[in-house]
Structures are given as C-alpha cells and as structure tokens.
Amino acid sequence: MAKQLTAETWKGSRPRVEKRGFWVRLKGLSPHIALNLFLFSLLVLAFYPLIWMAFTSLRTNPELYTRPWGLPTKLNLENYVKVWETSPIPTYFLNSFIVSVISTSLILLLSSMAAYAFSRLKFPGSDVLFYALLAFYFIPPHIALIPLFFVLKALHLQNTYFVLIGPYVAFALPFSTLLIRGFMVSIPGELIDAALIDGCSKFGIFHRIMLPLSKPVLAVVTVFQFVSCWNEYLFALVFIHERNLKTLPVGLMDFVGEFHTDWVAMAAGLTIATIPIIIVYILFQRQIMQGMTAGALKG
Amino acid sequence: MVIFFVAPAFVFTVVFIAYPALMSAYYSLYQWRGMSEARTFVGLENWQQLFSDPVILDCLWHNLALVAVAVLIEIPLAFAIALVLARARVFGRSLYRTAYFFPVVLSITVAGVLWSWVYNPQYGLLNEGLRAIGLDQLAKPWLGDSKLVMPAVLLVTVWRFTGFYIIVFMAALESVPQDIYDVATLDGTNLWQLGVHVLVPMLREVIIVAIAIAITASIKRFDLIYVMTMGGPVHASELLATYMYKKAFLSFDMGYASTIAFFLFILTLALVVVQLQSMRSEEAVEF
Numbered sequence: 001m002a003k004q005l006t007a008e009t010w011k012g013s014r015p016r017v018e019k020r021g022f023w024v025r026l027k028g029l030s031p032h033i034a035l036n037l038f039l040f041s042l043l044v045l046a047f048y049p050l051i052w053m054a055f056t057s058l059r060t061n062p063e064l065y066t067r068p069w070g071l072p073t074k075l076n077l078e079n080y081v082k083v084w085e086t087s088p089i090p091t092y093f094l095n096s097f098i099v100s101v102i103s104t105s106l107i108l109l110l111s112s113m114a115a116y117a118f119s120r121l122k123f124p125g126s127d128v129l130f131y132a133l134l135a136f137y138f139i140p141p142h143i144a145l146i147p148l149f150f151v152l153k154a155l156h157l158q159n160t161y162f163v164l165i166g167p168y169v170a171f172a173l174p175f176s177t178l179l180i181r182g183f184m185v186s187i188p189g190e191l192i193d194a195a196l197i198d199g200c201s202k203f204g205i206f207h208r209i210m211l212p213l214s215k216p217v218l219a220v221v222t223v224f225q226f227v228s229c230w231n232e233y234l235f236a237l238v239f240i241h242e243r244n245l246k247t248l249p250v251g252l253m254d255f256v257g258e259f260h261t262d263w264v265a266m267a268a269g270l271t272i273a274t275i276p277i278i279i280v281y282i283l284f285q286r287q288i289m290q291g292m293t294a295g296a297l298k299g
Numbered sequence: 300m301v302i303f304f305v306a307p308a309f310v311f312t313v314v315f316i317a318y319p320a321l322m323s324a325y326y327s328l329y330q331w332r333g334m335s336e337a338r339t340f341v342g343l344e345n346w347q348q349l350f351s352d353p354v355i356l357d358c359l360w361h362n363l364a365l366v367a368v369a370v371l372i373e374i375p376l377a378f379a380i381a382l383v384l385a386r387a388r389v390f391g392r393s394l395y396r397t398a399y400f401f402p403v404v405l406s407i408t409v410a411g412v413l414w415s416w417v418y419n420p421q422y423g424l425l426n427e428g429l430r431a432i433g434l435d436q437l438a439k440p441w442l443g444d445s446k447l448v449m450p451a452v453l454l455v456t457v458w459r460f461t462g463f464y465i466i467v468f469m470a471a472l473e474s475v476p477q478d479i480y481d482v483a484t485l486d487g488t489n490l491w492q493l494g495v496h497v498l499v500p501m502l503r504e505v506i507i508v509a510i511a512i513a514i515t516a517s518i519k520r521f522d523l524i525y526v527m528t529m530g531g532p533v534h535a536s537e538l539l540a541t542y543m544y545k546k547a548f549l550s551f552d553m554g555y556a557s558t559i560a561f562f563l564f565i566l567t568l569a570l571v572v573v574q575l576q577s578m579r580s581e582e583a584v585e586f
Contacts, residue, residue, distance in 0.1 A: 032388050039380070039389060043398050046458065049413045050405075052424060065422065110307045117304035129305065136316045138568050140519045142540055143560040144319035146326065146547055151319075170315030173308050202300060231407045233522035234540070238548060252408040253526060263416070270409045281404055285397050 050274070057267035064264055079268035087258070089272055091244055092251030099161055099247055100229040103168040107225045108218060110169065111176035116206050118177070119184040120192065130181075137174035141167065141234060149238055159242040168229050176221045183217035184210055248273060320564070326557035333551035345558040355559070358539045359566075361449060362518050365538070366570070368453045369460065369513035374506070376457070377464030382494045384465070385472045386480070396469065399462040411526030414455045418442045442528055445535035452527060452536055459523070460516075464509055471505040472498070507578050511571050518567045539563045 056064060057079055058072035083089065117123070118130045144167060152163050187210065195205050211218070236247045246254070252273055259266045327345050329338040349355055380399065384392055402410065417424045418441035426438035441451040475498065483493045499506065521540035524530060530537035530545065539559060547556035 035383060035387055036390060039383070039395055042380075043395060046398060046402055046462075049417055049424070053409075053413055053416075110311065113304040114308040117301050121301050121304065123301045126301075129309075133308065133312065136312050138515065138564070138571060139316050139320050140515070140540075140560075140564055140567060142519065142521070142543055143323045143564050144316060145543075146553055146557050146560065147319035147322035148315065166311065167315045170311040173312055177308065206304070227404050230404075231522070233407060233525065234544070237525075238544075249406055249408045249522070252406065252412075256408070256412055263422075266412070270412060273406055274409055277404060277406065281397075281401065 053267050053274075054271055056264055057271045059264050061262065061264050079265045080272065082265055083259075083269045083272060087255050087269060088243065088251065089248075089255060089269055092246055092248045093273065093276065095161075095245055095251070096230055096248040099164050099168070100226050102161070103165045103172070103229045104222055104226045106165065106169045107172045107176055108221060111173050111221065112180050112211060112214065112218065113206070114173070114177045115180035115184050116210050119181045120205075120210070121202065133174050133177060135174075136170075137178070141171050144171075145234060145238060148235075152239060159240055159245050161245070163239040164232070164235055164247070167235050168232060172225045172228070176225060179221055180214060180217050183214050187213050323557045323561050326554055327561050329554045331552075331554040333553070338554070341554070345555050348555060349558050349562060354534050354537060354542060355539075355562075357534050358537050358542050361536060361538050362520070362566075364449060364453060365456060365517035365520055366514055368456060369517050370510055373457055373461045374464050374509055374513060377461050378468050378499070378506075379494070380461070381465045381468035381472055382490060382498065385469055386490055386493070396465070399465050401462065402459045403462045403466075405459075407522045408526055410455070410459055411523055414458075415442065415527050418451055443532055445532050448528055448532065448536045452524065455523060455527070456520075464513075467505065467509055468502070471502045475501060503578075507575070510574060510578070514570050514574060515567050518563060518570065539566075 055070075055072050058074075058076050060076060060078070063073070114133070118126060148163075148167065152158050157163050191209055191213075192205055195209055200208065231249060232247075233249050236250045240246050240250065243251075243254070252270070255269050256266060259269065326338075328340060328342060330341045330344070331338040383389065384395055389395065416422075420426060420438070420440035420443065423441070425441065429435065429438045439447055441447050479497060479501070480493075483497060488497075519540060520538055521544065524536055524538050524541050525544070528536045530541040534542075540563065543556050543559040543563065546552045546559060
C-alpha cells in the first residue's frame, strides 16, 4: 500500500481511516487497542490488592472465608469502629505527619541555602565542600544506625521526635542540595546582578530571587523527601519504642501483629491508614506531577 | 557570610552521617556483645568472619537480584511505559500516570501486608485465583518456600518501584525538543525505533542517574523484606540490611553488625563507581 504524501500524512499521528472498510480499520487500530488493553491490565494489577483490601474491610470474618471475592454484601462498618476504638492508628498517623512535615521543611531550608552558596557564592574550597557533601549521598543510613543508637541512648534522647528528624534531614541533604543547585545554576546571572545594583543583600537575593524562581525544583524535593520520611522504616524501628511516639510504618506493623488473625479488622486498619494518603495524593497530584515534570530531575 | 549558608547543612551531615560512619568503622574492629560497654579489640576478625559467613553470600545474591531486577526489568519497563504514555494514542493518559505512581507513595507497611495476603497459602488472592481456574497444583506457599520467596518478593519490588522510574522518564521525555518528534513522525519512525535509536541515546544521562539510584536503593533495601518475610524462611530472602539489623538488635552482636553495615557501604560505593565509570560518556555527567 503506497503512501501518498498528502497533508494528512504530514500530520502523521492520526491517519485518516473513514474511507476504509471496518476490518481494515480494525486492523489499523489493533496495536492501539492492544496497547490500551495492556496499560489497563497493568492498572488493574496495580490496584486490585488495594480494592480487595477495601472490600475485605467491609466483610465479617466468616464471610471472608466463604466468599473472599466480589463486592461486599452490605456496608458493614463494624471493623472500622473496632479498629478506631482499640488501636492508636490516628496517633501513629499524627506522629508520622509531625516528623515528616518538620523534616521536609528543614530539608528544604537547609538544602536550598547550601545550594545557593554552591551555585552563586564562589568561595575558597567551595568545590571541595560540595563534593564532600555529595559523597555523603553514598553513605547508607544503616552505617549510622548502631553508633547513633548508642549516642542517643547515652544522651537520653531516645523516644523523641528529634531522633528521627535529625537523621532524616541529614540523609536527605546531599541529594536535595544537588537537585536544587542544578536548578539554581540555570537561573540567569543578570537577575542577580540587577538585584545587587539595587542594593539587595546576599540574603535578600536568596529569599527574594533564588527561592521564588526555584519553585519547581523545590516542589520535587518536597514530594520526594516527604514520601521518603513518611515511609522511613529503619530508624523509626530502632530509635522509637514508646507506643505513643511511633510513626505509621512501624506502628502499623504492631497493629498487624495484634490483629494478625483478624483479617477483616486488619484490612480496616490498613484502609484507615491509606485513605488520607489517597486524599492528599489526589488533591496535590497536579502539583506533584508538574513539579516532577519540570525537568528538574536531570541530575 | 557564606558560612551562614553552608554551615547548617554540614552540621547535620557531620553529626548524623560522617561521625557515625567513622564510629561504625571503628566498632567493626571490636567484639562487642550487647548492651554492655565492654568492647574487646579483635582487629580484623569481624572482617574475616564476614568473608567466610555463608549467610553474607546469600544476602549478596539477594541484593544483587534486587539490583538486576531494578536495572533489567523496572527501568526498561518504566521507559517503555513512559514513552507510550507520552507519545502513543492512549485514552486517559493522566489517569495512568497518576495510578502507576501510586504504589510508590503507598505506606510500605500497607504494601507489604497487602502482598503477604496476596501470597497467603490458604486464603491468598494468588492461590484462590489459581484454584478458581483449576490450576490447584500451582497453588504454593509463596513466601514460605525458600525457592519461591525471592521471585515473589522481586515481583513486589517491580510493582512498587516501576512507577517511580516512569515519572522520572516522563519528566525527561518532556524535555526532549518537539522537533525530534516531528522529524521522527515525518520519517515514519515507529515508537520502538524512536525509543531505541533516538531517545535512549538522547536521555543517556537520565538513564545513568536512574541506574545509580536503583543500585544504591537496592543495596540499602530493608523495609519491604522486613515487613513481608523478615528475611525468612531461614535466610532465603535475607538482605544485607535485614541481616545487619538482626545481628545488631536481635543477637546484640554490635561489632559484627557494624562490619556488615560498613561492608554495605563499600559495596554500594564500588558498584556505583564501576557503573558510572563504565557508562559515562566522554562529556562527563554534570553532577
């Protein structure tokens, strides 16, 4: 079938199919249909366990064993009441929230300050210091675990929010600084010169020019670091033993241990822990995706 | 003045990274049982133990399997999906983008417990599904069988992390100038050719960074295994990090655990250096 070079072909992406017969059309479309089916089945695969969890949370235990599939027969909220009244999931949630918000704020502030200095204020040894900071990126948190555990124990600092915030901030700084610096380097120098002429101080340049212009990369750093603080497991497991101070990942594991035979209640607990994430994610997904696609991840 | 901008970052990193890392190296030269203060200097004995410990070898294989799956499955799959979502005729593109990223933000405990249910031998979704279509003999105790546990866990890592790389690559694809796509359309290039011959070489640096992230993350992996299998059955899904945790906080062998931690660091560094050296093109990656 020779292709004629017409205006339609030049548009390329959308070949005209109206004049062809149904089967020819179907044949032309079948790769697209296959592709869409494939993407959709991946979607189902990705979400089915979550949907099953939500359905299970509405069942009773006997019902789970007799018919684990399909829609729940009625809206049975017993499990939710039970979990809400007997387990400290809301407390875990609050702890995770406090720790993640404070850590992420500190990460943003400290890494953008460092990134500003490394991108705009050349000083003796700045390159060496920058690479020293980067080198920390390759040090895994595990290496700090045992020494910090004993230091914190000696200082009686275990079971505070601080013992999590400190390491979270420290281990996030190298990568965040790298990302933000990469972005700040691309900000035109004329803007800064103009501000200098107008008598702006270095601090003024930082918070009036660099920070507002770096919003896209700051959004990326916020999302990345918030998610990793929210999900951090190792430090939270080792440093916090007091039930009321546990963060969600570790607290939920205790909950799972307590309810391990009661699947339907467990499903309700896990659903409670997931709903806020879904809400936040849906509310902010536009910002998250825009930030991510701002081209800031080019290293 | 400059000090004011960089000092806070260095205070945090020195206190919480550099100092403990050095202490870890120091502890690795001692035998140090439990919570007492008594340490005995044993030189390189812990290191000798490490290199003759068969469990360490198991952990190494499992960690390398994580690296391999991330680099050979997650990253190529993510690139393909990102390309399809960016360029092909797909209905509900933004829905897919949002949905595929969701497993990344889901709490790790929820993800781990959910998948333990999927794999549960009696009531698990997987076995129920196999029985429902008459494949009873394929129903297995997925996480309880030492041969099946690693593949089962690796599938979960693909489920959880591919979305991350999809977003990274979609971001990168948006930075490709529209002209490239226009020319490709004119030449009648299909998506596969466009991806393999044009976009992969163009986005080489992003891919290199993604691989470096995949390596460091896979060697550090702890939480998923801890939640799903605790490294078991026996050591069939043990990773360096879970083994280190067990040695330190379950058997209180702090000297040996520090040695494992330090080994984990050296391993990460070595792999990343080798990777960057071998993949880096003439014009260096601008870090």
